[in-house]
Amino acid sequence: MVKLEELKEAVKNILDQGKVKYVIAYKTNPNSLRTVPFFIKDSNDVDQITWNPLCVYNLARFLVDEKRRKAREKNPDTRPVGVVVKGCDSRAVNVLLQENYIKRQDVYIIGVSCEKTGVIDEKKLTKKLNGRRAQKVEFGPDSQFIVTTRNGQEKISAAEILADRCLECQANFPVVYDILLGEETKRKPEKPFQSVEKIESLSQKEKWAFWQKELGKCIRCYACRSACPMCYCDECVVDTINFAVTAETTAEEKAQKIKWVEKSPLLSENFIYHLVRALHLAGRCVDCGECERACPFDIPLRFLNKKLEKEAKELFGYKVGFDPDQPPLLSSFKDEDPEDFIW
């Protein structure tokens, strides 16, 4: 069991020692009772830190913000930033390290293990509680969660309210860390890609009908892109025409400023945007689920990225986010790569 006191102690120590600029952790908002990201600069605030099954957010996303902030400052503080990560989040940090977006010495990783369960899908919990508000959610024994509402405490089995991606978890404890809280209990699911296989088993017409319905809802708010730690491009391919051409813009950069996708949320444009995003995340997506969680229309975006993760594993033997020294998926090849689809 991850002991909250140990987590608070660990954060307090590194802040007191001046080892880090600030720590990114979780806290519970006292008004809305929502668990939210918490940026601690002052070690006196560590009491507000929480660790509970509602800590769904991938805090690795804020490492991208930190880098952008540093780039704007004239004399940046070069100390690392502390971040609390779960297993899936640590794989995201590994991908950022693999791509040299951040350096290992820029981040101090406090790993927490999800142990035998995982984190909760807030939408599933709201449905299960049927109007009652959860005041507190805790990890319980025997793969259960203990939920406190104004009616008292109740135990809900993990299978009912776990986030979908936790059911296919490939790393329930952090794979890279400076300190680790909780135990490295292995829990490998039997079928790591079963959600994708369900869609693969549909006929071609059914697949199209499914995706046409889902992506038809998209309003192109780009929340999926903003929530993803790996979508850190300063100029996204869908925004190329919005960026200014100045005297310093090189010819190569100018040639890249092509309008690939129209801004209108037409079905064809929505498809192109989501397919391109999935392909740009091939070999980089760790299935943290933030894109799907952020989407205001509940579009099941995980499946697109998960499908490519499955293909990367099955076709090329590539596992995402476990080794920061392995080359990126699309910048490497093997002689045995399959070419059965090529004439």
Added chain:
Amino acid sequence: MEKILRKKDFPEWLKKLNGYSLYAPVKDGDLWNYELVSNPENINLNHSNTILSPKKIIFPQREVFLEFSTNDKGRLQVKENLPEEKKTVILGVRPCDAKAVTLTDKVFDGDIIDSYYNKRRKSAFLVGLACNEPPSENCFCLSVGGSPYSKEGLDILMTDLGNKYYIESLTEKGNELLNSAPNLFLEATAKDKKDSEKIHLESEKKLKRHIKDTAKIPAILKNMFDSPFWDEESMSCIRCGICTYLCPTCHCFDINDEVISTSPLKGKRVRTWDTCQFPDFTMHSSGHNPRPDKASRLRQRVLHKFLYFVERYNDYMCVGCGRCVSKCPVGIDIVEILNKVRDYES
């Protein structure tokens, strides 16, 4: 005009409105959304609130302004694409969303008339549903000059009395809708009126979120432009744009030319929604960006709603629907921010 409509007569009334386009909240998975409905039998008004307000009908996300092409002599021809004035009934509009329409009216249908918005607005009949209880735990309409039974912007206000609706027709348009099926509408008694008033007052007490002394906030905000407060509050913002896209009052837009073919030239000039939360929203063609960071963009959103709009139009550009609070992926809470602003000492 005050009338009663029994719930079992509700589908009949809607059937009589077959000359109008009918929009109603339709459930899609766990969400409600306004859809064009062809079969009134399926409409029931037991929705909480829709994910997108009636803004999506009156100020749609994609609006084709004009079509341009060159004829075979190479001369440019432009054809304006004004929306046809088809009478459109929007059912189940919550009072906050209706008030939001009056706020966007000030921008698009006030000193300057946007003909596209104007045509859709003139053809829209807003049939509201009072909130017997707050549709969301993040509703705060009372703090921004609204209420669960406000009549602003509505043509009809319906109150759910259990097995019947208390109907208040507020405009000529409202009367027109009632006159489409006059025999279905019964006389409202004094007791009915009292019952609906009781429900209205009860629902006010059920609101959980409040901003204290909202009226003091614009003056405080005026002095907070350079404050580090915005850096602190925007730390967890991921600038996704959900708050502005779902907001019933937000109305920033972008205009683009969508070219179908270059030779012969054929294309459309299109208006789409845009958001001040995207980093390139204020990108100048010189490369300078006056709002390069999240802090300035969060500040812009709050100041636009609670200072600039107040100075210009004398009303908050927020109706307290709570969508931005509920749907923000990182839990940024405008009620909390405003309460902190009110207590802020520079």
Added chain:
Amino acid sequence: MADNFEPKIVAFLCKWCSSAGSDLAGVSRMEYPPNAVPITVMCSGSVSPLYILSALNKGADGVLVSGCHPGDCHYIKGNLYARRRLYLVKKILEFVGLEPQRFQMSWISAAEGTKYTQVIKDYVNQVKAIGPQTKLRRNL
């Protein structure tokens, strides 16, 4: 399917092998269907997934990417990267319900004029059989 449906194919041909192969077919006066619009790229490895999606978006009924045989790439490894990247493109297009015949890849060397004509003939017939592409086609 109308009998007179003529598919529009966009063919990305690498300059050093496949495009040269198509030139050989032309110089040798070999006949093949005119449906493919050739676009010469420096290497099949330079073909971004965006090109393929954009071609489908603008109305192509089929997209063909052709490069040098593995081991013969003018830039040594470009086609080996393409082999990985474009397999993922094919997989995701199938996953969203697009007909698998919409995207095809081939290895054609500069000496294989005959193979080029055969690939084009076969691919045009294949796409003819499944009809026009409407799913990703932009409809403004």
